Amino acid sequence: MTADADAILTPSQLNTLARDLLESAFPLIWVEGELGNVTRPASGHLYFTLKDARAQVRCAMFKPKSSWLKFIPREGLRVLARGRLTLYEARGEYQLVLDHMEEAGEGALRRAFEELKNRLAAEGLFDSERKRPLPAHLRRIGVITSPTGAAVRDVISVLARRWPLLQVEVLPVQVQGETAAAQMVAMLARANASGRYDALLLARGGGSLEDLWAFNDERLARAIAASPTPVVSAVGHETDFTLADFAADLRAPTPSAAAELMVPDQRDAIARLRALQRRLATLQVHRLRQAIQRADRAFLRLHAQRPQARLDLLRRRQQDALRRLRQQWHQQQQRRHATLRHAAAVLRTCSPQRRLQQLRERLHALRLRPQGAMVATLRRDALKLRALARSLETVSPLATVARGYALITREDGTLVRSVAQVERGDRVQARLSDGEIRLRVE
Incomplete structure (x- = not known):
């Protein structure tokens, strides 16, 4: 609406002009401030003020936008809001109409972390019954981390020192930023689909809560819990906890500690191997002595037994075996003859010549059946026709x-x-x- 300098406007026209100017000059803005005078009437709309130390602005958030909030608005809470500036014409005051609002600062991240953690814990996603132990002997692991960070260097160094036989593959992803969580979820899926790894290590160095926020993503936590391959989480320092730590099968305080937990020390393995070698040598000597003793006793028993008696025993066993074989062969032949006799009787019963004679008799009977039926039908129709003719003659005017x-x-x-x-x-x-x-x- 436009007006020249001499035009006389009504208050409503003036408010409309001011509203149009505000909405065109400020289409969409972000405002950070502290909540005050929070009210939520029965309509479900949300009304409050955003203020700082020097000023305040009235705000409104209408339903259903207000019902989509992930937190409860309360007095003194610092928030970050997005909306458009407009004029409430009934009072002649400008206000912000919001379509999005979130908590501001690290406190908001902490509260969001706790809320998501409690919700996933209530679903049983972090239950100890879901967690699986790592394989006793790892042959190949995948390290999901940034390829340029210090964490991957520490992990590779510790693994090479402790267990050189292990094959380590670095699966590069971003570990910070908006796309980091999605990249880690996709890499987990590819690693599981390949079937190459005995275990997966999700690692990152230390940082602030904002730096580690990608590891608090709900999709990542669910992907870790659903992974068929055991997952070890080593994010940040010992005091840092993320949702990835709670969802993983094993949590390590640091990436280096994770490498130590996943593989044994080669020096301990070498010591155990040497002890096993000594035990094996002792056991071999003991078994050899026992075998020599058994051979001596068998030689004495063989020397004491006559060879002719052994031969007689073997001959009797051979005769018994031949007798059983002949008996079984005779029984089998009788069963086969009985089967053949039964098959011959069945074949005679189902002889094609006999079946053909039955079909001829049935065909002859079927040929006679339509002729008799046709004669009976003609007779019935003739009787009906005569009756109808008599009835027609009774009522016909020609008879009169x-x-x-x-x-x-x-x-x-x-x-x-x-x-x-x-x-x-x-x-x-x-x-x-x-x-x-x-x-x-x-």
Whole structure:
């Protein structure tokens, strides 16, 4: 709305002009401040003021935007709000109409972290029953981290020192920023799909809460909990805790500590191997002595036993085996003969010649059946026809005419039932039993 300098405006016109100017000059703005005078009437709308040490501005957040908030607005809470500047014409005051509002600062991150942590814990995502132990002997692991950070260097160094046989593959991702969580989720999916790794290590060095915020992403926590491959989380320092730590199968205070927890020290393994070698040598000597003793006792028993008796025993066993073999063969032959006899009887019962004779007899019976049915049907129809003819003759006017009566009709075919239907000079027809007569009325 426009007006020249001499125009006279009403208050409503002035407010409309001011509102249009405000909305066109400030289409969408962000404001950070402290909440005050928070009210939420039954309508579900939210009204409050945003203030700092020197000024305040009225704000409104209408339903359903106000119902989508992830926190409870309360007095003194510092927030970051987005909205458009407009004029409330009823009071002639400008106000902010908001479409988004979130808590500001690290305190807001802490509260959001606690809320999400409690919700996921209530779902059982962090239960100890879900966590799986690491394999006793790892052959290959994947380290999901930044390829340029100090954490990956510490991890590789500790693993190489403690267990050189382990194959370590670095799976590069961003560990900070808006896209970091999505990259880690995608890398977890690819690592699990490959089936190459016995375990996965999710690692990052220390930092502020904002720096570590990607590891508090809900999607990442759910991906870690659902991973078929055991996941170790080593994010930040010992005092830093993220949702990834709670969802992982094992949490390490630092990346270096994670490397120490995942593999044994080669010096301990070498010591155990040497002890096992000594034990194996002792056991071999003991078993060899036992074998020598058993061989000596067997030699004495063989020397004491006559070879002819051994041969007689073997001959008897051979004869028994041959007898059982002949008996089993005879029984098997009898079963096969019985099966053949039964098959021959079945085959005779199902002989094609016999089956063909049955089909001929059935065909002959079927041929006679339609002829009898047709004769019976014709007889029934003839009887019905005679009955209908008698009924028709009973009600037919021709029967009456045959007894000496006549049917009088006009030229248009109308039946004359009364003398009132004709006049002098009209032509009519008389229908008799043997023909028609044309008549004129006198």
